[in-house]
Amino acid sequence: MRGRVGLRTVLSLSAVLIAAFVAHAAAAASLRVVATTSDLASLARVVAGDLAEVETIVPPAADSEAFEPRPSDLAKLKGAAVVVRVGLGYDHWLDKLLAMHADTAVNRGGAGYVDASVGIPLLEVKGSSLDPAARDGHAHGLANPHYWLDPTNAEAITGGIAEAIMRMAPASSEKIIARRDDFLADLKRRLVAWDRQLAPYRGARLIAYHNTWPYFARRFRLNIVDAIEVKEGVAPSPARLAKLAASMREQGIRVILHEPFEPEEISQLLARRTGAQVIRLAPSVGSVAAASDYRALLDYNVEVLVGALAATTN
Amino acid sequence: MFEDVLAFAALPLAAAIVFTGIHTWFGLHVLRRNVVFADLALAQISALGATVAVVAGHAIQSAAGYGYTLVFTACGALLLTLSRGLARSVRQEAFIGVLYVVATAATVLVVDRSPQGAEHVKKMLVGGILSVSASEVGHFIALYGAIGALHWFIRRPLLAAADGIATSRAAGATVFWDLLFYLSFGVVVTSSVGTAGVLLVFCFLIVPALVGTLFSSRIGVALAIGWLAGAAASAIGIFGSFALDAPTGAVTVLAFAAVLIVAAAVRAFVAAPLDQRRRNRRIGLRTAALIACAVLAVSGLWVVIAPAGDHPVLATIELGVGPERFMTPRERADYLEAASTERRHEGESDRLTGLERRSRWQGEPLGADEVRRIGSMQQTLTEMRRGERFVMDYLRTRARERERWYIGVPLAALGLAGIALVIWRKWQVEKRSAAR
Numbered sequence: 187m188r189g190r191v192g193l194r195t196v197l198s199l200s201a202v203l204i205a206a207f208v209a210h211a212a213a214a215a216s217l218r219v220v221a222t223t224s225d226l227a228s229l230a231r232v233v234a235g236d237l238a239e240v241e242t243i244v245p246p247a248a249d250s251e252a253f254e255p256r257p258s259d260l261a262k263l264k265g266a267a268v269v270v271r272v273g274l275g276y277d278h279w280l281d282k283l284l285a286m287h288a289d290t291a292v293n294r295g296g297a298g299y300v301d302a303s304v305g306i307p308l309l310e311v312k313g314s315s316l317d318p319a320a321r322d323g324h325a326h327g328l329a330n331p332h333y334w335l336d337p338t339n340a341e342a343i344t345g346g347i348a349e350a351i352m353r354m355a356p357a358s359s360e361k362i363i364a365r366r367d368d369f370l371a372d373l374k375r376r377l378v379a380w381d382r383q384l385a386p387y388r389g390a391r392l393i394a395y396h397n398t399w400p401y402f403a404r405r406f407r408l409n410i411v412d413a414i415e416v417k418e419g420v421a422p423s424p425a426r427l428a429k430l431a432a433s434m435r436e437q438g439i440r441v442i443l444h445e446p447f448e449p450e451e452i453s454q455l456l457a458r459r460t461g462a463q464v465i466r467l468a469p470s471v472g473s474v475a476a477a478s479d480y481r482a483l484l485d486y487n488v489e490v491l492v493g494a495l496a497a498t499t500n
Numbered sequence: 501m502f503e504d505v506l507a508f509a510a511l512p513l514a515a516a517i518v519f520t521g522i523h524t525w526f527g528l529h530v531l532r533r534n535v536v537f538a539d540l541a542l543a544q545i546s547a548l549g550a551t552v553a554v555v556a557g558h559a560i561q562s563a564a565g566y567g568y569t570l571v572f573t574a575c576g577a578l579l580l581t582l583s584r585g586l587a588r589s590v591r592q593e594a595f596i597g598v599l600y601v602v603a604t605a606a607t608v609l610v611v612d613r614s615p616q617g618a619e620h621v622k623k624m625l626v627g628g629i630l631s632v633s634a635s636e637v638g639h640f641i642a643l644y645g646a647i648g649a650l651h652w653f654i655r656r657p658l659l660a661a662a663d664g665i666a667t668s669r670a671a672g673a674t675v676f677w678d679l680l681f682y683l684s685f686g687v688v689v690t691s692s693v694g695t696a697g698v699l700l701v702f703c704f705l706i707v708p709a710l711v712g713t714l715f716s717s718r719i720g721v722a723l724a725i726g727w728l729a730g731a732a733a734s735a736i737g738i739f740g741s742f743a744l745d746a747p748t749g750a751v752t753v754l755a756f757a758a759v760l761i762v763a764a765a766v767r768a769f770v771a772a773p774l775d776q777r778r779r780n781r782r783i784g785l786r787t788a789a790l791i792a793c794a795v796l797a798v799s800g801l802w803v804v805i806a807p808a809g810d811h812p813v814l815a816t817i818e819l820g821v822g823p824e825r826f827m828t829p830r831e832r833a834d835y836l837e838a839a840s841t842e843r844r845h846e847g848e849s850d851r852l853t854g855l856e857r858r859s860r861w862q863g864e865p866l867g868a869d870e871v872r873r874i875g876s877m878q879q880t881l882t883e884m885r886r887g888e889r890f891v892m893d894y895l896r897t898r899a900r901e902r903e904r905w906y907i908g909v910p911l912a913a914l915g916l917a918g919i920a921l922v923i924w925r926k927w928q929v930e931k932r933s934a935a936r
Binding site for chain 1: 504
């Protein structure tokens with residue numbers, strides 16, 4: 187009697203195991219990668235190709251720093267093999283989602299967890315611990331998080347993503363490496379062209395609405411003198427605007443960098459007072475229609491900026 | 501610079517005065533009708549209309565955008581008109597509150613579908629009076645002039661309707677005037693909330709009207725006083741936000757509150773009849789003394805009970821008498837050294853930030869490793885500064901443990917003695933008047 191039950195248990199257990207193995211094999215054919223932002227998703231797509239399905243949590247044209255996750259975002263994380271995040275407190279809400287999700291493979295330290303900021307030469311570093319008091323009510327807590335806007339950082343970002351996907355699908359390693367190498371080579375060629383386009387405007391003085399552009403400015407050697415918004419979401423005071431207007435006239439600043447989701451009135455007001463031009467740059471993939479993927483994002487930003495700078499110098 | 505200050509202040513001030521002009525009139529109505537929060541409900545319903553228009557793919561300033569907003573506002577006006585009928589069984593304000601909450605929740609749900617939603621909701625609340633343009637101010641003057649003229653011609657039936665159902669002869673007529681009132685109110689509030697935000701519009705509406713009714717029950721006089729008070733509050737708020745280097749909308753709201761407090765004080769202590777004035781002054785002085793003594797007593801006791809807690813009153817006193825006075829020489833040396841080290845680290849961190857910033861466009865670019873080195877230096881400096889601050893906090897707490905006997909106990913004693921004195925005086929006065 188006992189022997190028969192034992193045999194049945196063994197049989198059914200092995201059936202379950204086989205089923206699980208088959209399911210796992212099927213899943214390996216189509217991995218799911220979840221990235222917090224559209225920029226990381228675009229880079230993950232480049233690396234993964236047809237090997238994985240890539241999803242984004244923050245909608246492309248929204249402000250990631252003010253994002254509130256929804257129940258459907260938790261559902262997105264379910265069954266994800268790799269999770270890619272910006273880190274540096276920029277997508278701090280992911281911690282809560284991951285804690286609810288409780289899959290150790292994609293939680294901090296897991297094989298499928300990628301903090302894309304690892305290995306990036308960070309700018310405007312402030313602290314090492316996530317101390318809410320030191321964060322100034324601002325998502326730019328540990329360092330400035332907009333590092334993907336420097337195309338040379340794509341090497342480190344795609345490196346982290348590629349490693350994680352290869353851990354999940356070791357058989358496809360060679361393909362992944364080849365795809366990444368092709369992408370980086372293409373990016374390098376484009377970087378030469380972007381550099382050439384922006385070279386005449388080296389040291390050009392600009393004002394930004396939000397402090398989004400330090401990495402972009404460092405790569406293309408631009409001088410972003412100041413940001414209009416001092417604290418996230420708090421309107422600048424009129425005294426600050428008067429000071430900005432005075433310094434813009436003094437230093438001959440003719441271009442204000444603006445992002446699609448930011449309130450435009452204040453920038454327009456400053457532009458009216460100083461004769462400067464407000465241009466809309468894309469901080470992320472998808473935030474304007476032309477920035478459809480990572481390369482198009484940089485193409486778009488360089489093109490718009492060059493257009494504006496050429497118009498103001500003539 | 502001065503020119504800029506004037507240029508940035510002139511238009512917002514003009515807009516604020518135009519808003520005060522029309523809103524004081526509506527505010528007096530709203531106070532008479534006892535529907536103080538009707539403007540919030542109407543503004544939120546029109547915001548819902550604007551949001552639906554945005555999500556449907558229209559710009560707010562387009563004809564379709566205005567259309568959506570107007571239709572929603574008209575529905576809101578109709579609901580508010582009907583709410584008068586409810587007033588017999590429940591309070592109208594309760595219904596208006598429900599209307600506001602539902603409209604807000606619906607806006608959040610609709611906004612959730614658009615990527616720039618959070619920004620939109622924030623803008624409805626705080627507005628952007630600072631960036632108002634000359635053509636917008638002209639538009640407001642034309643619109644409010646037309647509505648003001650209309651209201652001038654129909655002021656009698658409107659006021660009769662506002663004064664209640666009892667005086668109205670025909671219920672149908674009241675409904676008509678109510679609807680007209682809420683419709684025009686909706687148009688005004690919709691246009692002003694888009695520029696000044698819900699918070700500030702509420703101030704324009706209620707505070708000048710309150711100040712006016714404090715001084716006169718005649719609507720014409722109340723209106724004139726309200727206009728003066730509103731214009732003064734707007735000017736204080738807008739120039740105050742320059743002086744304080746703070747956001748204009750929030751400072752202006754506080755300026756309106758300050759004007760209301762001053763007006764109430766003037767009404768009670770200066771403009772009241774002589775015998776009342778004397779009584780008011782006595783009550784005012786007594787209350788102020790009681791509050792001041794209570795604050796002293798509580799903060800003195802709080803220092804004695806928990807010297808490591810937060811002590812706003814003590815911190816104010818410490819501006820004159822620093823905490824280092826209550827330290828041993830050794831502690832004082834450590835405290836001052838920690839303070840100077842913290843400043844030195846801050847300076848070093850700023851120097852590195854400046855160096856990296858300049859290198860983005862000046863001279864040879866820094867390599868990735870140099871940037872990393874600067875980053876880790878800054879990280880270390882931040883942590884070291886935190887350490888120095890920890891030392892300072894610890895030493896300050898030690899000083900406050902002694903301060904509680906030297907400052908806390910006398911403070912508490914002073915406060916308690918003050919309270920006892922005030923009560924004793926009141927008792928004496930009452931005894932004397934009873935004897936008389």
